[in-house]
Amino acid sequence: MTDSKKYFTRMGDGSIVYMTEEEIRADILAGVKDAADRGKIPPLTQDEMDHIYSIVTMPGGVVGVEPSRAIVTSNDSGSDKISTKCGIPVERSVNAMIHERVxxxxSVDIGLEDYNYKTVKGVAKxxxxxxxxxxxxxxxxxxYGAMPNLGFYTKPDGPVDNWAVLLPEGKIKEALAAQEEAVEHAVKDIVYxxxxxxxxxxxxxxxxxxxxAGDADFLVSLLATEIIKxxxxxxxxxxxxxxxFVLGMHGRLKYRDVKLAGLYPHQQVKLVEQAxxxxxxxxxxTNCNMTFPWNIARVCTFLKACSExxxxxxHANVGMGVCGIPMCENLPSEIVSRADRCLIExxxxxxx
Amino acid sequence: MRMQISQKMRIKEAKQYVADKLGLTLEEICDVVTMSEVREDRGFGLGNFEPYAESNVGMEAKFKIAEALGIKINSVERFKERAGIK
Incomplete structure (x- = not known):
C-alpha cells in the first residue's frame, strides 16, 4: 500500500495541515453542504467544487486570476493601518497617498483610530x-469610514440602558426599548x-x-444610508x-417589512440595495477548527448566491477571520491569494 | 471603482463603460503599460511619477477623469464651489 500524496494547506486558525485529495474533496463537499443547509441556497456544482480543488492544490506561493478578471479593492480603517498596525507614525492623508502610490x-478610507461614529461625532469637522x-x-x-457600533450607546458610556445586562435579568421589554432608542441616536450621529x-x-x-451588535446595529446602517442618499x-x-448571519439581539426589528434577525448575505444585500x-x-x-478547503467552499456557496x-x-471582506482567510495576525499569502481567486472565479x- | 461607487455598476459593466469612454479595449484598460501611457497622456495621474511640471496628480487629475468619464466627482464639485468657479 502506498501513501497518497498530501497537499499543504491550513486550518482556519492558520496552522499548517497536510491533506490527501480525498480529504480535500470531502471537506469541500461538506463546506458546500453546510452553507446550502444554513442559507437554504443552492449548492455549488460539481465543476465549481472541482475548480476549488484545483485552486487549493495548484503549485505556487501566490496564485492569481487572468489580468482581464482583475477586480478592485475597498477597505476599512485603511488609512490608519500603516500607523496603527505597523507602528509607523504617518499622518492619515499621507497614509492615503502611500496606499495610492506605493x-x-x-480606494482607501480615512478613519479615526477609535473607529466608530459615536466617537467621531465629537471631532467630525x-x-x-x-x-x-x-x-x-x-x-x-x-x-470616510467607521462602525455604527451600537454597543457604544449603552450606559455608563452612552445614554441608554445596556440590553446585554437587561436581557439576562428577564427585562425583555426594557432591553428591546433600549436597542430601539440606541438606533435613533446612532442614525443621527452617522448622518451628522x-x-x-x-x-x-x-x-x-x-x-x-x-x-x-445584532439586528438593531444592521438597522442603523440601513436607515442611515437611506437618509444619506x-x-x-x-x-x-x-x-x-x-x-x-444577522444576530437577533432584538429579534423583532424589520426593515421594509423584512425581519432582520437571521438574514444571510444573499438576503442582506437586497435590503442594502433598497436602502x-x-x-x-x-x-x-471563518471556522478556526475547520480546514481552508472546507471554509472557502462554504464561503463560495454563500457568496455565489449573494452575487447572483x-x-x-x-465586495467580499477578505481580512483576518472572514471569507476563508485564517484567523491570524500575519496572513499567509498562499491562502489569501487562493481565497481571492476562488471568490473572483x-x-x-x-x-x- | 468610481463607477461602482457613483453609478452602482458591477465590475463587468464598469470596465466596459470605462473602456468605451476612453476608446480602449477591455484588455487595454487592464494592462499596466497601456494605462500608464494613457493616464500620462490624458492627465489622469499616475501611481508613480517623476516630478516634472506637466505631471497631473490629485485634484487636477480628478478634473480630467470626471470630464473623460462623464461623471460627477464629489471632491471636484466641492472644490469648484469653494474656488468660485461653479
Missing part, C-alpha cells in the same frame, strides 16, 4: 479636515458625520462591521457586514 490600492487634505492630494476615490464628509468632497461613506446623492455608501447603498461588503465567518441576486457591486465578485 501599495496600488483602488477635524476628521473632515484630514479627509479634505487627502482628497486634494490623491486621485483614487476616498471614503456624513454631512461633514460630504461637505469636503468624500467620494464614499463606509458603514463598516454593520450588525456587530436622500440628502447627498453624489456620495456613495458602502455597507460592510460584521458576520454572515440605496452603492456597494455591499459581504462577510462569511445582487444588482449592486459586492466562482462567485463573480466585484471587489475585495
Amino acid at each position: 501599495l496600488g490600492a483602488d 477635524r476628521e473632515a479636515a484630514v479627509l479634505k487634505n487627502a482628497l486634494n492630494k490623491t486621485t483614487m476615490p476616498l471614503f 458625520v456624513a454631512e461633514q464628509m460630504y461637505d469636503v468632497g468624500a467620494d464614499g461613506f463606509q458603514l463598516d462591521t454593520s450588525g456587530a 436622500e440628502k447627498f446623492p453624489d456620495m456613495g455608501v458602502e455597507i460592510g457586514m460584521a458576520g454572515e 440605496g447603498a452603492s456597494i455591499f461588503g459581504a462577510v462569511v465567518n 441576486v445582487a444588482t449592486i457591486p459586492v 466562482i462567485c463573480n465578485l466585484d471587489g475585495l
Whole structure:
C-alpha cells in the first residue's frame, strides 16, 4: 500500500495541515453542504467544487486570476493601518497617498483610530479636515469610514440602558426599548458625520462591521444610508457586514417589512440595495477548527448566491477571520491569494 | 471603482463603460503599460511619477477623469464651489 500524496494547506486558525485529495474533496463537499443547509441556497456544482480543488492544490506561493478578471479593492480603517498596525507614525492623508502610490490600492478610507461614529461625532469637522487634505492630494476615490457600533450607546458610556445586562435579568421589554432608542441616536450621529464628509468632497461613506451588535446595529446602517442618499446623492455608501448571519439581539426589528434577525448575505444585500447603498461588503465567518478547503467552499456557496441576486457591486471582506482567510495576525499569502481567486472565479465578485 | 461607487455598476459593466469612454479595449484598460501611457497622456495621474511640471496628480487629475468619464466627482464639485468657479 502506498501513501497518497498530501497537499499543504491550513486550518482556519492558520496552522499548517497536510491533506490527501480525498480529504480535500470531502471537506469541500461538506463546506458546500453546510452553507446550502444554513442559507437554504443552492449548492455549488460539481465543476465549481472541482475548480476549488484545483485552486487549493495548484503549485505556487501566490496564485492569481487572468489580468482581464482583475477586480478592485475597498477597505476599512485603511488609512490608519500603516500607523496603527505597523507602528509607523504617518499622518492619515499621507497614509492615503502611500496606499495610492506605493501599495496600488483602488480606494482607501480615512478613519479615526477609535473607529466608530459615536466617537467621531465629537471631532467630525477635524476628521473632515484630514479627509479634505487627502482628497486634494490623491486621485483614487476616498471614503470616510467607521462602525455604527451600537454597543457604544449603552450606559455608563452612552445614554441608554445596556440590553446585554437587561436581557439576562428577564427585562425583555426594557432591553428591546433600549436597542430601539440606541438606533435613533446612532442614525443621527452617522448622518451628522456624513454631512461633514460630504461637505469636503468624500467620494464614499463606509458603514463598516454593520450588525456587530445584532439586528438593531444592521438597522442603523440601513436607515442611515437611506437618509444619506436622500440628502447627498453624489456620495456613495458602502455597507460592510460584521458576520454572515444577522444576530437577533432584538429579534423583532424589520426593515421594509423584512425581519432582520437571521438574514444571510444573499438576503442582506437586497435590503442594502433598497436602502440605496452603492456597494455591499459581504462577510462569511471563518471556522478556526475547520480546514481552508472546507471554509472557502462554504464561503463560495454563500457568496455565489449573494452575487447572483445582487444588482449592486459586492465586495467580499477578505481580512483576518472572514471569507476563508485564517484567523491570524500575519496572513499567509498562499491562502489569501487562493481565497481571492476562488471568490473572483466562482462567485463573480466585484471587489475585495 | 468610481463607477461602482457613483453609478452602482458591477465590475463587468464598469470596465466596459470605462473602456468605451476612453476608446480602449477591455484588455487595454487592464494592462499596466497601456494605462500608464494613457493616464500620462490624458492627465489622469499616475501611481508613480517623476516630478516634472506637466505631471497631473490629485485634484487636477480628478478634473480630467470626471470630464473623460462623464461623471460627477464629489471632491471636484466641492472644490469648484469653494474656488468660485461653479
